[in-house]
Amino acid sequence: MNLHALFAQLLELLLALLLAPVLVGWINQCRAWLQNRSAPPLLQPWYTLNKLFRKEVRLADNASSLFRAAPYIVFSCMALAAAVVPTLSTELIFSPAADAIALVGLFSLARVFIALAGMDVGTAFGTMGSRREMLIGFLAEPALLMVFFTASLISRSTSLATIVQTLAHSEFVIYPSLAFAGIAFVMVLLAENARVPVDNPSTHLELTMIHEAMILEYSGRHLALFEWASSLKLFAYSCLGIALFFPFGIPESSGFLALFTAGGTMLLKLIGGGFGLALIETLSAKMRVFRAPEYLGTAFLFAVLAMLVHLLLETGA
Amino acid sequence: MTETAILPIPLSGQLINLCAALMLLLGFAMLAQRRILTLINLFMLQGGALFASTVIAAHSTGQHHLYWSAAITLLLKVIGLPWILHRLIRRLSVKWDVETLLNIPTTMLIGIVLVVISFNVAQPISQLSGTIMRATIGIALACTLLSFLMMITRSKAVPQVIAFLAMENSLFFAATSATYGMPMVVELGIALDVLVGMVILGVFFFQIREQFDSLDIRQMEKIKEE
Numbered sequence: 001m002n003l004h005a006l007f008a009q010l011l012e013l014l015l016a017l018l019l020a021p022v023l024v025g026w027i028n029q030c031r032a033w034l035q036n037r038s039a040p041p042l043l044q045p046w047y048t049l050n051k052l053f054r055k056e057v058r059l060a061d062n063a064s065s066l067f068r069a070a071p072y073i074v075f076s077c078m079a080l081a082a083a084v085v086p087t088l089s090t091e092l093i094f095s096p097a098a099d100a101i102a103l104v105g106l107f108s109l110a111r112v113f114i115a116l117a118g119m120d121v122g123t124a125f126g127t128m129g130s131r132r133e134m135l136i137g138f139l140a141e142p143a144l145l146m147v148f149f150t151a152s153l154i155s156r157s158t159s160l161a162t163i164v165q166t167l168a169h170s171e172f173v174i175y176p177s178l179a180f181a182g183i184a185f186v187m188v189l190l191a192e193n194a195r196v197p198v199d200n201p202s203t204h205l206e207l208t209m210i211h212e213a214m215i216l217e218y219s220g221r222h223l224a225l226f227e228w229a230s231s232l233k234l235f236a237y238s239c240l241g242i243a244l245f246f247p248f249g250i251p252e253s254s255g256f257l258a259l260f261t262a263g264g265t266m267l268l269k270l271i272g273g274g275f276g277l278a279l280i281e282t283l284s285a286k287m288r289v290f291r292a293p294e295y296l297g298t299a300f301l302f303a304v305l306a307m308l309v310h311l312l313l314e315t316g317a
Numbered sequence: 318m319t320e321t322a323i324l325p326i327p328l329s330g331q332l333i334n335l336c337a338a339l340m341l342l343l344g345f346a347m348l349a350q351r352r353i354l355t356l357i358n359l360f361m362l363q364g365g366a367l368f369a370s371t372v373i374a375a376h377s378t379g380q381h382h383l384y385w386s387a388a389i390t391l392l393l394k395v396i397g398l399p400w401i402l403h404r405l406i407r408r409l410s411v412k413w414d415v416e417t418l419l420n421i422p423t424t425m426l427i428g429i430v431l432v433v434i435s436f437n438v439a440q441p442i443s444q445l446s447g448t449i450m451r452a453t454i455g456i457a458l459a460c461t462l463l464s465f466l467m468m469i470t471r472s473k474a475v476p477q478v479i480a481f482l483a484m485e486n487s488l489f490f491a492a493t494s495a496t497y498g499m500p501m502v503v504e505l506g507i508a509l510d511v512l513v514g515m516v517i518l519g520v521f522f523f524q525i526r527e528q529f530d531s532l533d534i535r536q537m538e539k540i541k542e543e
Contacts, residue, residue, distance in 0.1 A: 174331040176338030183342070297422045298349055301429055305345065308429075312436050313334045313452050 008259060009083065009093040015263070016082035020235035021045035021228065023274055028202075030278030045231060052224035060121045060217055070117035071218070071225035077110035078232035085239045086164050088262045090252050095161040100148035103160070103240075104141060107192070110229070111137045118214030129213025132289060136198060136210065139296035140188045146303030147188070150181045151244050153310055160243065168247035176313055180306035182245045186280070187299035189241065191292070193234045196281040198292050210289075238277075242269050329377035330452075333494075336370035337453035340490060341432070344463040347483060348428055349421050353475055357402045360479050360486075364394030367486055370453075371493055380497050389508045390489070398482060398515055405519050406475060409526065418470050428463055435459040442495070453494040460487030472533055474525055478518050485511055 025042045032039035041047075059067070084098045084106075098106065111133060118130035152158045154175060155166030191198045194211035201211070215226045243250065249265035251258035287295065343363040350356050368390045375383030419427075439455030464484035468477050485507070 174328075174335050176331075176335045179335065179338055180342060294422055298425060301345070301425050302342075304429060305341070305432065308432055308436060309338050309341070309456075312455050313338070 004255065005089075005091045005093050008089040008091060011259065012088045012092065013079065013083045015088070016232060016235055016239075017079065017228075019270070020082070020231040021049060023235050023238065023270060024231045026271065026274045027234075027278050027281075030275050031282060034278060034282040045227070049224050049228055052219075052227065053221050055220045057220035057222055062121060063217075064120055066113075067117050067120040067217075068222070070113045070120075071222040071229070073113045074110045075225045075229040075232075077106050077113075078229040078236065081106050081110075082232050082236040082239070084160065085236050086161050086243055086250060087239045087266050088250070088259055090161040090164050090250060092161065095159065099158040100152065100160055100163070101145065101158055104144055104148070107144075107233070108137065108141060110233075114214055114226070118217075121217045123217060125213045125216050129210055129216070132210045133214060136191055136292055136296065139293055140191050140299070143184055143296060143300040143303045144188045144192075146300060146307060147181045147185045147244070150177055150303065150306040150310055153307065154178075160240075164243050164247045164250055165252060167244070168250055169252060175310070177306045177310035178245060180302050180309060182241075184299045184302035184306065185241055185244065187295065187302070189237045189277075190280065191296055191299070193230070193237060195277070197284045197287055197295065200286050238270060238273050239266075241273065242266070327377070329373050332373050333370050334452060336366045336373070337456040337490070337494070339366045340370075340460055340487065341456050341463075344460045344483065344487070345425065345428060347479070348424055348463055348467050348470075351421075353406055353473075353479075356476060356479050357399050357406070360402075360483055361395055361399040363483060363486055364390060364399075367490055368395060370490070374493060374497065378497060382501050383493070383497060385501060386489075386493070386504050389504065393508050393512060394482070394486060397512065401515055401519065402475075402479065405522060409475075409522055418472055424466065424470050428466060431462040431466060432459045435462055454491060457487050457491035457494055461491065463487075474518075474522055474533075478515070482511065482515070 022042060022045070025040070025045045028044065029039040029042055080094075080098075081103060084092075084094050084103055086092060086095060115130035115133050115137075118126040118133070120126075148158065151163050151167070154177070155163045157163060157166075190196070194201050199210040211230065215223060218226060246269055249262060249269075251262050340363055343359050343366065347356055347359045347363070350359060368387055371383055371387035371390060375381070375387060435458035436455040439458050443452060443454045461484055464480045464487060467480035467483070471477050471480065489504075489507075
């Protein structure tokens, strides 16, 4: 049984590492279709990663050791985050190690390092990007925590595995609070992963960019690690969304057959979710950076409302 | 606590709760919305949620007059009024952003406070009521207060009217959730009132614009008797 859990854990990590760039490729493909452009191949992010890994690393003269260490730290944070979120099975080796709150901490650890690395060389662009990232981060984090708290109130545990178990395997109940939490979560997802209403992931030269501005000084395998890490982050967030709001089909056991069917349903859900994300990005326009606090404030308020609605409607007091 | 308390609620009750939550959500979305066109579409969606919850209540309780009120809701609030409003803003050509008196995050914060207050106030009332929708009285009250807040914070005439209509929506919802709706005559009367009110306000819009060259209500405060 323990061996099974270990196997499920390893398989999940491997799948996350492999599928994360493919998910980004799928979203790009959907966006291109929706915008009447000819789509890049599904594996384009992998080709880019491959190219970047083979290129030479160029460092600025005044780059410190932090600048060189940051890609590895950020990448391992994101890989760990993707491993903690239950996608294939709720019986995972790592899941007792990190609950929902620790997961938020993991994301913010990566954010601190990427922001520091952006400031390290001292270019104007990098510093600006870091400051904006911290602004968005400190507004998005409470909203994300509130979403987790709502799910934790329902399942009376902050452990992600227990939350998924309660939501997926107890008797079918409609939780109106999760509708609010879901909207808040999608808003946070878009902001945290530098998607369209807050940041544009497909441009490199724009004064409003956030994520790209911080990693502008990176090249070669460092850049590849950052790109991979950001796709892993999107993957982890998508899996979190699936685990919290559409957990049906995630098995409790980790037998081979269960893992196989879980993998199939997860793929289907990711395909659907990726298409939905592309749809949102196509339908909405990028907003001014100064609108971002209002946007994330709305996300936070929705998350608070989710808790209030849960207390009113679902406790039956 | 949750697990044991939830199970007695039947599926229809859960669906009504979901509709109620959606109404509250749409109320907040309207409060945060700057564009008039989107505001009308949100109003239409709120009417849709109201219609769904009334139909579910009618089906699960066997109260046939609720079907009639649901039909009125569908005809009037999902199809009729949005159509009139769309026509109005096309005629008035006011599709631009709505100016708010308070900035939107502050409005939303006040909205949250209102929700907390109304949830607290409604708690004892809902214990008196015996309907399956009693838990939603708090939400209906919150929606009413939110529409009220929207009327206060908007300075243009069209959003104020939409807020007024949304308030009527939530009052209707409150009536349904507390006592399974009002008598048919009263409901018909209210529906007709809203329709007539809408027509009169439509005429008013044109008059206001002709007199002041804008739909800003603040202009009217300057009127002095001579």
